[in-house]
Amino acid sequence: MAQHVNYIILISTKSMTIKEKRFMSKDNPTLIESATFPRHVIAEIQRAAKTGIYDIRGFGAKREIPTFDDLVFLGASTSRYPLEGYREKCTTEVTLGGRFAKNPIHLKTPITIAGMSFGSLSAQAKESLGRGATIAGTSTTTGDGGMTPEERGHSKTLVYQYLPSRYGMNPDDLRRADAIEIVLGQGAKPGGGGMLLGQKISPRVAQMRDLPEGIDQRSACRHPDWTGPDDLEIKIQELREITNWEKPIYVKVGATRVFYDVTLAVKAGADVVVVDGMQGGTAATQDVFIEHVGIPTLPAVRMAVEALQEMDMHRKVQLVVSGGIRSGADVAKALALGADAVAIGTAALIALGDQSPEFDEDYKAIGSAAGFWDDYQQGNDPAGITTQDPELAKRLDPILGGRRLANYINVLTLELQTLARACGKSHVHNLEPEDMVALTMEAAAMAGVPLAGTSWIPGKNGV
Amino acid sequence: MTAINLNESSVRELNEKLQSGSSGDKFVVNNTVGKHALSVGLTKKVNVEINGHVGYYCAGMNQEASIKINGNAGPGLAENMMSGEVRVTGNASQYAAATGHGGLLVIEGDASSRCGISMKGVDIVVGGNIGHMSAFMAQSGTLVVCGDTGDALGDSIYETKIYVRGKVKSLGADCVEKEMKKEHKEELTKLLEMAQMNYSADEFRRYGSARKLYNFDIDQVDDY
Numbered sequence: 032m033a034q035h036v037n038y039i040i041l042i043s044t045k046s047m048t049i050k051e052k053r054f055m056s057k058d059n060p061t062l063i064e065s066a067t068f069p070r071h072v073i074a075e076i077q078r079a080a081k082t083g084i085y086d087i088r089g090f091g092a093k094r095e096i097p098t099f100d101d102l103v104f105l106g107a108s109t110s111r112y113p114l115e116g117y118r119e120k121c122t123t124e125v126t127l128g129g130r131f132a133k134n135p136i137h138l139k140t141p142i143t144i145a146g147m148s149f150g151s152l153s154a155q156a157k158e159s160l161g162r163g164a165t166i167a168g169t170s171t172t173t174g175d176g177g178m179t180p181e182e183r184g185h186s187k188t189l190v191y192q193y194l195p196s197r198y199g200m201n202p203d204d205l206r207r208a209d210a211i212e213i214v215l216g217q218g219a220k221p222g223g224g225g226m227l228l229g230q231k232i233s234p235r236v237a238q239m240r241d242l243p244e245g246i247d248q249r250s251a252c253r254h255p256d257w258t259g260p261d262d263l264e265i266k267i268q269e270l271r272e273i274t275n276w277e278k279p280i281y282v283k284v285g286a287t288r289v290f291y292d293v294t295l296a297v298k299a300g301a302d303v304v305v306v307d308g309m310q311g312g313t314a315a316t317q318d319v320f321i322e323h324v325g326i327p328t329l330p331a332v333r334m335a336v337e338a339l340q341e342m343d344m345h346r347k348v349q350l351v352v353s354g355g356i357r358s359g360a361d362v363a364k365a366l367a368l369g370a371d372a373v374a375i376g377t378a379a380l381i382a383l384g385d386q387s388p389e390f391d392e393d394y395k396a397i398g399s400a401a402g403f404w405d406d407y408q409q410g411n412d413p414a415g416i417t418t419q420d421p422e423l424a425k426r427l428d429p430i431l432g433g434r435r436l437a438n439y440i441n442v443l444t445l446e447l448q449t450l451a452r453a454c455g456k457s458h459v460h461n462l463e464p465e466d467m468v469a470l471t472m473e474a475a476a477m478a479g480v481p482l483a484g485t486s487w488i489p490g491k492n493g494v
Numbered sequence: 495m496t497a498i499n500l501n502e503s504s505v506r507e508l509n510e511k512l513q514s515g516s517s518g519d520k521f522v523v524n525n526t527v528g529k530h531a532l533s534v535g536l537t538k539k540v541n542v543e544i545n546g547h548v549g550y551y552c553a554g555m556n557q558e559a560s561i562k563i564n565g566n567a568g569p570g571l572a573e574n575m576m577s578g579e580v581r582v583t584g585n586a587s588q589y590a591a592a593t594g595h596g597g598l599l600v601i602e603g604d605a606s607s608r609c610g611i612s613m614k615g616v617d618i619v620v621g622g623n624i625g626h627m628s629a630f631m632a633q634s635g636t637l638v639v640c641g642d643t644g645d646a647l648g649d650s651i652y653e654t655k656i657y658v659r660g661k662v663k664s665l666g667a668d669c670v671e672k673e674m675k676k677e678h679k680e681e682l683t684k685l686l687e688m689a690q691m692n693y694s695a696d697e698f699r700r701y702g703s704a705r706k707l708y709n710f711d712i713d714q715v716d717d718y
Contacts, residue, residue: 241614246709249631251631
């Protein structure tokens, strides 16, 4: 009987595929778990049969995929000259949006905050993101549902997302923003819209989105007033005319056909292109969408850079990469592959206090646990961040949250500088693919850098 | 009265002039030849008369201004308009007043598909017919159609009210015919007067949301 079997993990290294994992009984080694029907698959079939609806959750892809962890830097030695830590300058400033906009954005660090909506996040969480980003000298971004006064008031540099739903879309906010990000898709669900569950449609959220309280609120999957890249070019023209050609226009895509999407965004007139890989998070969507649509961030960066280089637009149109960025090493590797900046979302929420073991009992009470990102997409987030419940939201002090986020961004920036100096770079943008090798063939092929110890890049030159 | 000739001025120069106008100012725009993004982002009570056909997004995001187009309009006419009045004497292409939050859009001719898509408070009066999927996911505001409608009117509609004088080819998911009460006739009469459409409210039928799709229910899945 399953409930009497004490399972242990015999083989579970990160490099093993799921098919090679076996879970056996300590008492009965002949019991081997099916690779095709492991317990979590059986549980999902049983859940689907019981409820009649697909599984909805927040966060991004949980499956194992090639990541920046599969790349390492080649620090300077005989053939390269390193820079002295804490002494020799390694600058991190970045300018975004100078292609057509009169007022491009200048940031102290290339680590920005990704778009997350008021509605999916509490007002306090949005305020914290603004405070933290401002202390760290970077930008934050609105989300579906419009711009809140808390967010604008506490964000020195605020990017306004222009989304298919146009919830809360207001031309005054467009003019109040420092840049405009036209969202065509996101990494967690390219080709899909969103769903803010009725439990999170508080009176304020309902009023901002012009919808009745408590209903499941659908965010459209495509823009209502154009189809295709030729129309996008005219839409960009309209937005520039409305904002006096002052604001940088970003175009954000979920990573799928990255080469073509980036090419078309640039041809349509984007100042900045944002590419979000499949590890990018969401407030709530179907698990099947999160795990089975889109490609990882690792190959997406290379494909985007190739598109820009082919048009001679690399460094002229800036590339912002997001989806699973966690550390200064991730940032450094994205930049070395050719990105101009990165955006963090999930990691920023963790920095604010999400997934904290401090709330263990509360996570247990809703059938979840810290670190699993599940079962609180309805707004009952014990950390009080992804919620509209006023009592839960009080758990986050926006000033403290902002300070934590700034600390975290500063740590990432220091790590980034550490790696760049080790490679002899006086600006983080001087990092290049030649500074890295890959630890796996998959990562070598996806990132376009050699497998460690070889000069082989799978897929390059027909080999 | 300021006249702007688009053979001599760029779209940027036109919009700069219109956007910096003061309340009560009057402008006439000539030689439009289907140009895009004309008269967008206005915020004051200026009067703009545009002679000729216009391209995409004319009168986009309008606030307060009164804009009249003597001709036909391309896609996205008065998209996301917030207030004021926009009138086109001819026909309008797809997505007219998409996501509009307020104000009044009058189309004296026909409107193409997806008129009033995701509308959020704007009032739209169409003198002729409208195309398929109009008022798709329409949230609030009023759509008045003096002629006939295409397929799937009001699909996945929220709280928008729709009044139709002619034939409805088909209704979309969760859109149903509703009783025409006294308050609806009063509201419609007022809108018809504002739009200068010479019809009686008694000639119209009302449509709106059955509100069955507001929260996901697996037993309603065939309705989507």
